[in-house]
Every structure is written in C-alpha cells, then in structure tokens.
Amino acid sequence: MSDEPRTPHATPHVPVLLEPAGAPARGSVTLIIPTFNEAANITELLDRLTVSLPAGLPCTVLFVDDSTDDTPEVIEKAAPGCPFPVSVLHRETPDGGLGGAVVEGIKRASGDWVVVMDADLQHPPHLVPELVAEGERTGADLVVASRYLPGGSRAGLAGGYRVAVSRGATWLAKGLFPRALRGISDPMSGFFAVRRSAVTAEALRPLGYKILLELAVRHQPASERAPGRPARTAEVPFVFQDRHAGESKSTLREGMRFLAHLAALRFATPLARMIGFGLVGLSGFVPNLLALWLLTRAGMHYLPAEIAANQAGVLWNFALIEGLLFRDRRRHRHWADRLGRFALLANADLLLRLPLIGLFVARFGLPVLPATALALTTTFVLRFAATEALVYLPRRPRRGPHGARTPRTARTARTTRS
The missing domain is CATH 3.90.550.10 (Spore Coat Polysaccharide Biosynthesis Protein SpsA; Chain A)
Known part of the structure; x- marks a missing residue:
C-alpha cells in the first residue's frame, strides 16, 4: 500500500477518471x-x-x-x-x-x-x-x-x-x-x-x-x-x-424518486409488468369518464366527446406507464415519438376489438358478454406486447459500411488529470 495518496485535481463538472490501483491485497x-x-x-x-x-x-x-x-x-x-x-x-x-x-x-x-x-x-x-x-x-x-x-x-x-x-x-x-x-x-x-x-x-x-x-x-x-x-x-x-x-439531501423529490424506484423494481419481470399494465389501464377509466362528463356538459356531442375523452385516458395511462413500468427504457426514443406510438396502439385497440367480438359471436357462436371478455383479454395481451416491442424496446443499431452494426450516436468523455 502506497503512503502517497493519488488525488487527481477535479474541475467541477469534468469527470476525473482514475488509473487502475493494481492487484488488490487479500481482504483489501x-x-x-x-x-x-x-x-x-x-x-x-x-x-x-x-x-x-x-x-x-x-x-x-x-x-x-x-x-x-x-x-x-x-x-x-x-x-x-x-x-x-x-x-x-x-x-x-x-x-x-x-x-x-x-x-x-x-x-x-x-x-x-x-x-x-x-x-x-x-x-x-x-x-x-x-x-x-x-x-x-x-x-x-x-x-x-x-x-x-x-x-x-x-x-x-x-x-x-x-x-x-x-x-x-x-x-x-x-x-x-x-x-x-x-x-x-x-x-x-x-x-x-x-x-x-x-x-x-x-x-x-x-x-x-x-x-x-x-x-x-x-x-x-x-x-x-x-x-x-x-x-x-x-x-x-x-x-x-x-x-x-x-443540510440533509432528503427532499420530497427524493421521496418521489424512491417510490418510482420501488415501482420499477416491483415491475421488473415481464409478468409483473403485464399485471401493472392492466392495473394502469383500469385506472384510465377515471380520467376518461371525467373528461367525457366535462365535454358533454360543455355542449359537445357525445360521439366526438367519446373520442376526445379516450385521449385523456391515453395520456393518463402513458404518464403512469412511463413513470412506473418502463422508466429505464425511455432513452431509446424521444418522448413525442413514444407518446405517438402509444396513442396509436391505444386507439387501434378499439378498432381491433370490435371485429374480434363479431368473429367470436358469428363464427364461434359465443354469447356477446363472453365474446367481449375474450376480445378484451386478447387485445390487452396484444397491446402489452406491442407496447414493449414498438414503444420501449431499443432501436437496432445501424449497420456500418461492411455490415457491422454501429451505434446511432457516439459520446466522448472529457478527462482531466493533474
């Protein structure tokens, strides 16, 4: 162990990278x-x-x-x-x-x-x-x-x-x-x-x-x-x-980050994320119905009000899913790109569900309620899988001139040493 400390000068906001300390001693x-x-x-x-x-x-x-x-x-x-x-x-x-x-x-x-x-x-x-x-x-x-x-x-x-x-x-x-x-x-x-x-x-x-x-x-x-x-x-x-x-660094903001971290850890597995995805979707009925009530009270016809109110639920679901389920996957796409894809999938869900209900009733002879429940389950699973694959999975890196994959962006780190 050296008696002389190694203390590289650290300029604020510039990373100082350390040289290897050599082979560690046992119990070091x-x-x-x-x-x-x-x-x-x-x-x-x-x-x-x-x-x-x-x-x-x-x-x-x-x-x-x-x-x-x-x-x-x-x-x-x-x-x-x-x-x-x-x-x-x-x-x-x-x-x-x-x-x-x-x-x-x-x-x-x-x-x-x-x-x-x-x-x-x-x-x-x-x-x-x-x-x-x-x-x-x-x-x-x-x-x-x-x-x-x-x-x-x-x-x-x-x-x-x-x-x-x-x-x-x-x-x-x-x-x-x-x-x-x-x-x-x-x-x-x-x-x-x-x-x-x-x-x-x-x-x-x-x-x-x-x-x-x-x-x-x-x-x-x-x-x-x-x-x-x-x-x-x-x-x-x-x-x-x-x-x-x-002063203590414990703040309300740190408390909220702690809760978000707990949620991210709890929903780290695919099955847990799917369950969380379903719970978030159910919670979206509240802003959806509230927006529908406000819009119809303001005099809007109920059909366009239904469409607009559905977007309130989509925004609610997107915010919760971003913060609780996919927090560590948000850097792969710009937030507007993620929101657009998420909204497209959420609205396509309804377009797919109605033909499925018709198929289950007309082709397989199911009563309307079981057919609706089966269609809801099917579109939910498909929507969850599509959200993971199309919104939150990393983009594939571009291929280089000789077929090798290269990153889309390259970051360089500045270093300062005394």
Whole structure:
C-alpha cells in the first residue's frame, strides 16, 4: 500500500477518471463515499477514518462527487494527511443520483470488499472495519449496518416526521419484497459492505439514494444467485449519528424518486409488468369518464366527446406507464415519438376489438358478454406486447459500411488529470 495518496485535481463538472490501483491485497477495501456539496464534512470525515481504520487493513478511499461547490478541492487539500490513498471522481452528469454515484464507484473498485457510506458522518467511520470483519467471519457477501437491531438506533433522524417517513419506507419495501429482503432489517440503510466479486455493477439501475435496495432486490434468485445480487447477508447494529455539518439531501423529490424506484423494481419481470399494465389501464377509466362528463356538459356531442375523452385516458395511462413500468427504457426514443406510438396502439385497440367480438359471436357462436371478455383479454395481451416491442424496446443499431452494426450516436468523455 502506497503512503502517497493519488488525488487527481477535479474541475467541477469534468469527470476525473482514475488509473487502475493494481492487484488488490487479500481482504483489501475500497471505501466509496458519494458526495454532493459536503465540503464542510470532508476534513473531519478523513480525520475520523484515519483514526478508525487499522494499519493492517489495506484501504483506498474513493469519493464519487456530484457537487456544485468546492468539495473536490477540499478533498484534494485534506488527502495528503491521510495514511491511505484518496481519490476523487467528479461526474459531469449525476446520472442515477447518489445510487448512480455508488455504481460508478463499484465499477472502479479494486478491493476485495466495497464499503459504502455517507460523507455527513451520520455513518460512524469506526464501523468500517467491523462490517468487513463480520463478512469475513460469517462468509456473507453483503453486510448491512442496521439501525433496527438490538444496540442500533435511528437517533440521528431529526424530528418525528423523518422517523415516520423512514419507518414507513422500510415497511413498504419489506412488504413489497419479503423474499429478497429477508434477513435485512434496515433496507433503507446507506451504510454497508459488499464483496466486489458478488455484485455486477453493470446490472444495477439505481434511481436516487437507496442503492442498498437496488442491490438486494434487482435480481431475484432462481436456483442460484443471479448476477448483480449478493446471495448471503449479515448485519451489524449501528447508531445513526447527527449530521456533522450541512443540510440533509432528503427532499420530497427524493421521496418521489424512491417510490418510482420501488415501482420499477416491483415491475421488473415481464409478468409483473403485464399485471401493472392492466392495473394502469383500469385506472384510465377515471380520467376518461371525467373528461367525457366535462365535454358533454360543455355542449359537445357525445360521439366526438367519446373520442376526445379516450385521449385523456391515453395520456393518463402513458404518464403512469412511463413513470412506473418502463422508466429505464425511455432513452431509446424521444418522448413525442413514444407518446405517438402509444396513442396509436391505444386507439387501434378499439378498432381491433370490435371485429374480434363479431368473429367470436358469428363464427364461434359465443354469447356477446363472453365474446367481449375474450376480445378484451386478447387485445390487452396484444397491446402489452406491442407496447414493449414498438414503444420501449431499443432501436437496432445501424449497420456500418461492411455490415457491422454501429451505434446511432457516439459520446466522448472529457478527462482531466493533474
């Protein structure tokens, strides 16, 4: 382990890419600390880590920074006093929020273990070696610092409102994913250790700050652990501390992102997406009927009012499906392109349903009600499949001059090194 920290200068909004750290020592740790405007906490955090990390634990500290203040410069200034290497990766675009920052850190981690903690000192630094030691002792792939074990506490949560929100989010997550979160009492914890070999960073698609939930739930195990999800878990208690400096990043917007993330995880499988698609379609009757009532009250003839009201339901369904079911597939097409295709399929559904009802009644002799139910089921399945295939599946890349497929667009990353 080198005594000299590597601290590339980080110009705000320019990504600093790190050089490989070499072969990791056995039991080595990459400590990933995502930061957003935490300049006032950096010096104290590194001082406490210096005291807490034992000399025999090979450790590299990696800050993944999305700040708009001088946090990267403060890290660079404080790093020379540390007995372990300190690096900073400043992201030009904070994709995925805090969770995305952690995933970027995991991709660059070189240690046997990856430990994730916040920079605000609400996660006590002295627990870093304890998390790793518990994993080595039990053979666990994932070790979570839990506020809800005996000896743990959520004392650092300011006010009853934040306590209630945190507890409610925990119950909601565990209720939606009882199997995946079995053995994890605090899925909202942002303080944990994971074996680098047990997680596939490319499989993770975080949204917001609950990266542990993404890590534990994203891939449900079948006969064996799927890529991206640790198989064995353990926990250690910890007392959630008061924030050292600065302001909490927990906002209403982050809460909404958390709910959207829960929905995306819950509807990750095709069957779950189909069920969600049906539930969203049923909910579309409300704006449809409301729009029909308003239009007819305004004096519009009921036939054109029916057509216009149907579009209100289409817009409602599109908004919910975009946000809940296909959130991670929206970059493949422009939103107007997706909306146009979705509306075309939604309106074509009615045109297909009527001939099907006639076919089932005239050709197969079904009564009208069973024929209508069968036609609704058939068009629903076809509409779901068409929506996935025609609206949300990625476009095929164009073929190059020699038949090779090439991307439609190419992005270049700017790098800055000292």
